[in-house]
Amino acid sequence: MKKTGFLHDDRYLLHDTGPYHPECPRRLEAIYEGIEAGGLLPGLTLIKASRARQRWIEAIHDIKYIMRLDEACLYGMTEFDYPDNQMCSETFDTAMLAAGGILDTVKLVMEGEIDNAFCSVRPPGHHAEVDKAMGFCYFNNIAIAARYLQEEWEIGRVGIIDFDVHHGNGTQHIFENDPTVFYYSIHEHPSFAFPGTGREFETGAGQGDGFTLNSPVLPGQGDAEYKKLIEGDLVPAFDKFAPEFILVSVGFDAHIDDDMSGVSLSTEGYSWVMEKIVEMADKYSRGKLVSILEGGYCLERLPELARNHVEILLGE
Amino acid sequence: MFVDKSMNKKVITVSRDTGVLEAGEKMKEHRIRHLPVVEEDGKLIGIVTDRDVRSAMPSIFVDSCDIEEEKKKLGQLSVENIMTKDPVTISPLHTLQDALLLIQEKRVGAFPVVDEDGKLMGIISVRDLLRAFTNVLGIGEPGMLLGVLVEDKVGQLEKIVNAITEEKISFGSVLVSRHWEEGKRAVFPYLLTNTVAPIKKKLEKLGFEMLNPMEWYLDQLPKNE
Incomplete structure (x- = not known):
């Protein structure tokens, strides 16, 4: 059994997206309740968030963008860059805590205190671009974690796996020229789903050509297609790249009951995907893996999906 | 939605006495497939495509000494000998819809854009049209x-x-x-x-x-x- 960390902080609930928004605080409560009901809490290393040092946010984001977001919160704006991005005066601080909590978690893994971890954070990050908020995301949490691993811990090759049902445009764009960070994403085909990027022919640019890989899934294709693509695309790519650390963008929104998408992945399908990823971490990165929450909006399904996810990290 | 807005205004051109080999090099260098041929006063007199140039080249299957011989001949050949005279043109005030329908009808890859006096103003290719319609579809924005x-x-x-x-x-x-x-x-x-x-x-x-x-x-x- 592995030592698994679980990042959860009530302050992540303070990012208020209004009454009708799918990316709501209740999501994190549902996740916590699922893990608690599964009796998993005593076996986990519980992690509370601390605020990220701004230099790590600046490692990814344009300073003008960071200030613009900070000011928007000070002015009490409720919308940022796109109407999708509903916010409140606490959004900036919550986003700093999300990134900070993740960096603390990564540190614990690097110090050998824990083997792996699940970060249940809000707001999510993988759509956030260097200078633009998008798709409910403000700071690109996983990109910040990858740069932190490289600059603070001298990790050479970081592998990012993104199985949120939407393509992580922000993460891809941030690393598309970079051969030291491999970005793999499996998601609903961009002609059917937000944000309309992540096509098969997007494979990176310049020196980073060949270090971005996208597996679009047509609607309704479910578990069989996920298995085929993960085994046919991701596994050979990571065999070659051999990441020293694996970061995972976790989205539970590909689930058949989640009305944000149509790919119809089952609960068992989710477990299969995560087991495969943990297997890869054991093989390449001595088990070092941190998973970070992105989407997932079906409040009835989040508890079981989160519980299974953590169980697989624990290796029970 | 006028051609003027979507056309390429910095056109690479040649004159009637430009060598065929030079024209070929020019297309390669700028990664283009159409070269309008103009007079000194900017009047359009023809267009030469990469296919025109390639058709004028000796086959690679001809043995090598002949190739040198052929190349010498080609060196003396000018664009005027191979260009399409009086090509189909379009005015900057035509609409993109005009261009789209005309491209389908004429089966060409690009139109030189000329003013009323026949002076070259720009060029619009299938690629420029696709870009314009990608914009119209809005698919560059997340949605x-x-x-x-x-x-x-x-x-x-x-x-x-x-x-x-x-x-x-x-x-x-x-x-x-x-x-x-x-x-x-x-x-x-x-x-x-x-x-x-x-x-x-x-x-x-x-x-x-x-x-x-x-x-x-x-x-x-x-x-x-």
């Missing part, structure tokens, strides 16, 4: 495509647009396919949002049928008996 099946009668689009506007969602574009099935049209709003589930429910409540493109796709697949 999601909806498919709605509607009866072929007046006022349907208004209902759909209103329902979406009420939710404060912006449109990337709206496409209408007039011949989806007998008596029906398909409307495809491209919405700049990540959250379409409430819109779908709302439209269904209003009596619209949501199109599931996957169903159509799966119907086309060969059936395993």
